Structure formats: structure tokens, C-alpha cells
Amino acid sequence: MHGTKHPSLRNRLLALVPANEFQNIAEVLxxxxxxxxxxxxxxxxxxxxxxxxCSGIGSVVTTAKDGQRAExxxxxxxxxxxxxxxxxxxxxxxxxxxxxxxxxxxxQLGAMTDILxxxxxxxxxxxxxxxxxxxxxxxxxxxxxxxxxxxxxxxxLLMCHDRLDGDEIMITHDxxxxxxxVRRPSVTNAFHILxxxxxxxxxxxxxxxxxxKGLEDFAGAAYGDPEEEYRRLIGEI
Amino acid sequence: MHGTKHPSLRNRLLALVPANEFQNIAEVLxxxxxxxxxxxxxxxxxxxxxxxxCSGIGSVVTTAKDGQRAExxxxxxxxxxxxxxxxxxxxxxxxxxxxxxxxxxxxQLGAMTDILxxxxxxxxxxxxxxxxxxxxxxxxxxxxxxxxxxxxxxxxLLMCHDRLDGDEIMITHDxxxxxxxVRRPSVTNAFHILxxxxxxxxxxxxxxxxxxKGLEDFAGAAYGDPEEEYRRLIGEI
DNA sequence: GATTTTATGTACGCTGGCATACACTCCGCT
DNA sequence: AGCGGAGTGTATGCCAGCGTACATAAAATC
Numbered sequence: 001m002h003g004t005k006h007p008s009l010r011n012r013l014l015a016l017v018p019a020n021e022f023q024n025i026a027e028v029l030x031x032x033x034x035x036x037x038x039x040x041x042x043x044x045x046x047x048x049x050x051x052x053x054c055s056g057i058g059s060v061v062t063t064a065k066d067g068q069r070a071e072x073x074x075x076x077x078x079x080x081x082x083x084x085x086x087x088x089x090x091x092x093x094x095x096x097x098x099x100x101x102x103x104x105x106x107x108q109l110g111a112m113t114d115i116l117x118x119x120x121x122x123x124x125x126x127x128x129x130x131x132x133x134x135x136x137x138x139x140x141x142x143x144x145x146x147x148x149x150x151x152x153x154x155x156x157l158l159m160c161h162d163r164l165d166g167d168e169i170m171i172t173h174d175x176x177x178x179x180x181x182v183r184r185p186s187v188t189n190a191f192h193i194l195x196x197x198x199x200x201x202x203x204x205x206x207x208x209x210x211x212x213k214g215l216e217d218f219a220g221a222a223y224g225d226p227e228e229e230y231r232r233l234i235g236e237i
Numbered sequence: 238m239h240g241t242k243h244p245s246l247r248n249r250l251l252a253l254v255p256a257n258e259f260q261n262i263a264e265v266l267x268x269x270x271x272x273x274x275x276x277x278x279x280x281x282x283x284x285x286x287x288x289x290x291c292s293g294i295g296s297v298v299t300t301a302k303d304g305q306r307a308e309x310x311x312x313x314x315x316x317x318x319x320x321x322x323x324x325x326x327x328x329x330x331x332x333x334x335x336x337x338x339x340x341x342x343x344x345q346l347g348a349m350t351d352i353l354x355x356x357x358x359x360x361x362x363x364x365x366x367x368x369x370x371x372x373x374x375x376x377x378x379x380x381x382x383x384x385x386x387x388x389x390x391x392x393x394l395l396m397c398h399d400r401l402d403g404d405e406i407m408i409t410h411d412x413x414x415x416x417x418x419v420r421r422p423s424v425t426n427a428f429h430i431l432x433x434x435x436x437x438x439x440x441x442x443x444x445x446x447x448x449x450k451g452l453e454d455f456a457g458a459a460y461g462d463p464e465e466e467y468r469r470l471i472g473e474i
Numbered sequence: 475g476a477t478t479t480t481a482t483g484t485a486c487g488c489t490g491g492c493a494t495a496c497a498c499t500c501c502g503c504t
Numbered sequence: 505a506g507c508g509g510a511g512t513g514t515a516t517g518c519c520a521g522c523g524t525a526c527a528t529a530a531a532a533t534c
Binding site: 182183 | 488492499
């Protein structure tokens with residue numbers, strides 16, 4: 001962090017910390033590269049590091065004791081993970097893996113524990129993010145219960161798009177099927193529907209968003225509310 | 238709150254606030270009775286009051302713009318609602334309705350906003366609860382995606398049981414079907430399965446838990462992890 | 475006691491997504 | 505160039521849960 005200018009931080013949360021508190025935080029932040037597939041948080045293990053992504057996307061996956069897995073939500077430069085560290089917790093129920101590679105600033109859990117009680121604005125910012133993330137998970141739960149695969153896929157693609165700079169997402173049907181907790185052929189089928197409507201363009205290992213607005217219309221009520229909650233509590237993504 | 242002894246408060250969060258902070262909070266708390274069906278928080282409207290339940294259960298329901306509804310989780314004397322008020326928010330994405338009637342202490346949103354910045358232990362306690370509630374929602378999402386109706390019903394009944402004193406729950410199949418986002422006959426069917434295993438006893442408008450341990454076994458990995466997270470972050474329920 | 479309302483039991487046809495399997499195609503590697 | 509693995513397209517049989525409808529039964533109301 002030495003020499004990094006505060007406003008240039010691409011992580012939205014860090015960028016919003018006032019200067020007096022940011023001094024304390026900057027001292028313990030370290031930049032890291034996170035290649036695709038890196039597991040930055042393991043479920044049900046002692047938390048090692050806390051991550052503030054500057055680019056890339058992490059998938060936040062709930063893992064049950066019997067091995068069942070499903071994505072709860074995703075985190076990019078608008079948030080941090082694991083969230084439990086933001087309130088003084090030491091264990092995460094979620095696994096977080098880098099679905100799209102990127103950079104992050106990281107701090108040791110111990111540093112976070114020291115910083116939280118003495119930096120109230122920072123603490124409140126993290127708590128606000130946790131609340132907005134809870135909204136995101138709520139909609140994941142709603143969508144899992146009430147919407148079909150194609151609509152859920154549209155929502156998922158939009159959430160990726162929000163956290164990326166371009167229109168290209170490098171992912172396989174197989175990975176998406178894990179995230180949506182459906183069969184891989186169901187994802188293939190759903191992509192065909194979105195392609196037929198000219199909303200996306202799918203190649204081997206790559207998806208290009210062609211019509212963002214159309215995708216939003218297709219996703220309908222499945223997309224949007226959690227994003228509003230984030231804007232209310234924190235600001236523009 | 239005049240004359241109420243602090244340790245006698247049945248709400249778990251209020252009971253854990255240290256005396257020096259509790260003084261400030263007690264001044265603005267008011268007891269209320271909450272009959273069955275009371276909607277204590279409306280979705281997407283300005284928050285009026287914050288509730289700390291002492292008894293009863295509130296269902297926290299996500300409502301999409303197209304009217305789709307599904308339960309995100311439930312709150313009893315172990316928590317508070319609406320959660321967004323706990324970090325300074327003024328609007329809730331969730332509706333909360335009293336599924337089992339009870340009592341609560343309540344404060345105006347304005348009082349909450351005043352109290353949060355000056356009472357750090359209280360603020361952190363609320364943030365911890367939000368994190369544990371996020372864990373609860375995460376498992377709702379996982380269960381909606383991966384488990385069958387009977388197992389989800391078992392989880393739901395266990396969560397009710399945790400928040401009640403006896404073994405009786407006054408609910409209709411119709412209400413449960415709304416909460417689980419399934420058809421009402423699917424609930425009837427799932428109850429028959431649980432009754433066949435002698436785990437519960439179902440009458441018109443009433444369910445009695447006969448075998449708590451057996452229900453937990455039946456629910457399997459669908460139940461337990463969020464409850465652990467609560468214990469880690471806050472303490473016994 | 476009779477009537478209405480509410481809650482539960484049950485049936486029927488339908489379909490989305492499941493589990494599984496296999497073929498094809500693109501890409502990297504030797 | 506040829507091989508092998510990874511990613512995608514597609515098929516088949518199956519079933520859980522859907523939408524809907526209707527019958528019964530228990531409570532509430534008159």
C-alpha cells in the first residue's frame with residue numbers, strides 16, 4: 001500500500017473510508033493477484049485473510065455438511081469477503097472462489113480484529129455491505145424457489161456484468177451449473193434461449209452480453225432489488 | 238421500559254448489551270403486543286419501528302416487484318428486525334409478519350439512528366446478528382435449490398421449535414406453502430411423510446413436535462449450520 | 475341445529491428439470 | 505499431424521412438484 005493514493009483505490013468500500021481512518025487501514029493492506037479458481041476463503045475453517053477486491057469476481061458458495069453446494073451470491077470491487085470477519089467473526093460458513101481473476105487488497109484477520117473497534121465509520125461501512133449482501137442472498141433464495149433456469153441465468157449474467165468492465169465473461173456451462181445448482185445441460189438449454197433472443201452470444205468458454213437492456217427485461221423482477229439496496233446503503237456500484 | 242430490569246429482558250440481543258449502553262437504549266424502548274398476522278415491517282416502504290421480539294416468531298419474506306414471495310428466514314427473541322435499520326438504513330426489502338403471536342420491545346427508527354453511532358457494543362451486536370441472519374438466508378437458498386419439500390419442511394419446523402417454548406406450533410398447511418414457496422398439497426404430502434415417521438403430529442391448524450432428534454436427523458445437513466454461526470457470533474439461542 | 479367459512483385430503487394430467495449417457499468439436503500438447 | 509482432454513450439443517426415461525379441481529371435515533357464525 002505504500003504510496004497508493006486513497007481515492008485511486010478501486011475497491012468501493014475502501015474508497016469510501018474517510019482519511020483519518022484510512023491511515024490506520026492502509027498500513028495493514030497488501031496487494032495480491034488472484035488467478036482464476038483461487039479459493040480465497042474456505043468454508044468452516046479459521047479465516048486467514050480478508051479480501052477487498054479491486055477487480056475480478058468471487059463466487060460466494062454455501063456448502064452443507066453433506067457436500068451440497070449452491071451459490072449464495074457474488075462479490076466484486078463493491079464489497080469484501082468473508083463477511084463474518086467484518087463483525088469480528090473468525091470462521092466463514094461460505095467458500096469464496098475467484099470465478100473471474102482479479103486483484104485485491106488483503107489484510108490478516110488479526111489486523112481486521114484490531115481495526116474494527118477503533119474505526120467506527122469503516123465498521124459501519126462493512127456492516128452496511130453485509131446488509132446489502134443479505135439482500136442479494138435473499139433474492140438468490142427467492143429465485144431458486146420461484147424462477148426457471150433461463151431467468152436465473154439472466155440474473156446471474158447481469159450480476160457478473162455489473163462487476164466487470166467489458167461485455168465478455170469467461171465461463172463454462174459446467175461452472176454456471178454449479179453456481180445455479182442445476183444440471184449442466186439445463187444451462188446449455190437456457191443459453192440457447194437467451195441466444196435465440198439475441199441477448200447474449202455464447203462461445204466455447206466465453207459469453208458476450210449483446211443486449212444488456214433486453215437481459216434485464218428478460219430477468220424481470222429477479223434482478224434489481226438487491227442492487228437498489230446497495231445504492232441506498234452505500235452508493236453507486 | 239420504566240422499571241424493567243435489564244437481565245430479565247427476554248430478547249437475546251438486548252440482554253447482552255452492557256449496562257452503560259443499555260441505559261440509553263432503555264429510554265426509548267416500548268413494549269408492544271403483536272397478534273398473529275401483524276405485519277411489523279412492510280417491504281420497500283419507509284421503516285417506522287424497529288422490533289426486538291421477546292416471544293413469537295416473525296417470518297421474513299422477500300417480495301419481488303412481480304409479486305413473487307418466498308421466506309428468507311425467521312426471527313424470534315434471538316434477533317431483531319428489520320435488519321437494515323441496524324446499520325442506518327431506512328427502507329427494508331423484506332416484509333416481516335408475525336407467524337406466531339408474541340411480545341416485543343420496539344423503538345422508533347429515529348431513536349435507532351441516534352443510538353447507533355454512540356453505542357458501539359450495541360451496534361456491533363446488531364451487525365453480528367445481521368451476519369448470522371445472512372447465514373440463515375444462505376441455507377434457505379441452498380435448500381430451495383437442492384432439497385425436497387419434506388426435508389425443507391423438517392428444517393422449517395425445527396427453526397420454529399428453536400424459537401418457541403413448547404412443542405406446539407399453530408400453523409396451517411396453506412401458510413407453510415407460502416413460506417416454502419411450494420403448492421399447498423405438497424405441504425400436506427410432506428406432513429404425511431413426517432407423521433408416518435412419527436416425527437410430528439399434525440392436527441387442523443396445529444403441529445406438535447414429537448421427536449425433535451428424529452426431525453434433525455431427517456433434515457440432515459439442511460439444518461444446523463446457521464444456528465452454529467449464531468452461537469459463534471452471539472451466543473446460545 | 476343449520477349454514478358458512480376455513481382447513482385438509484386427494485386426484486389428474488402436465489412439464490421442467492433430473493440422472494445418465496454419448497457424440498461431436500474445439501483447443502492445447504507432444 | 506495426431507492425440508487427448510475439456511467444453512458443448514443432444515437424447516432418453518423418469519419423477520417431483522405444478523396448476524387445478526373437487527370432496528370432505530372441522531370450526532365459526534348465525
